[in-house]
Amino acid sequence: MDFNKETVGKIAANAKAAQEAWRDFVHNKKMCECFHLRPTASGITIISTLPYAPMRGIPLNAMKLKPLLDEISANINVLLGIDDDKSMELLDKWGFNRRKPGGFLEENAQAFFIQGMILKQEMYEGIEFVASELVLADSSCRFDVVGYKNNNIYIFEMKKDRTIAGLMQTADYAKLTNENKSHYLEVLKNYPHCPIADFDNVIPVAVMKYATNSVTQLESKAKEAGVGLWFYERSIALRKANL
Secondary structure (H helix, E strand, C coil): CCCCHHHHHHHHHHHHHHHHHHHHHCCCHHHHHHEEEEECCCCEEEEECCCCCCCCEEEECHHHHHHHHHHHHHCHHHHCCCCHHHHHHHHHHHCCCCCCCCCCCHHHHHHHHHHHHHCCCHHHCCCEEEEEEECCCCCCCCEEEEEEECCEEEEEEEECCCCHHHHHHHHHHHHHHHHCHHHHHHHHCCCCCCCCCCCCEEEEEEEEECCHHHHHHHHHHHHHHCCEEEEECCCCCCCCCCC
């Protein structure tokens, strides 16, 4: 895999700019739950994990980032309010595209997954959210979700189908990261959500839709590949009122 030093340098510079812009929102739980930043070689993209705009993004240059984040923050209660029309009007105004019509898509699962990590839900085992769609080299090598815990990087590859090929792909991503550690650290050390100064290991995890009749075979193949295996299910996420 060819890593262009100039491209990696641009992503690293935009990661630092994103970190500076996000500093005012680190302790804003609503903002962190609904939005995160994705540095790229050409700028910084604000990514939504809102249910009606999952994984939709607005690419900006660093100069325009903070003003829009301030505007989003000022309207966060509207976005999370009961009037969906007002929420959609704001998202349309800013340039977020709406969710595609259809069933439970991979992007929905990815958005819920990231929210769960940020909310520190028990099933995520204390793994902190770092990045979504991390790309440093070939665009075909795109890490769906990156996490961090105990000085280890977690690479989560999310699949809408149950696939053995997905297990091998996830293992290859871990190998690539280990072999090009310096490039990834150049970017991740200044990442806005969970900066990583160093890491000991890369832990690959494939995330697939659950099906009872395919679990045993997939578990066996995952063990052979040295890949963790998580399943997601469609369910109701509940929050109880403090009455």
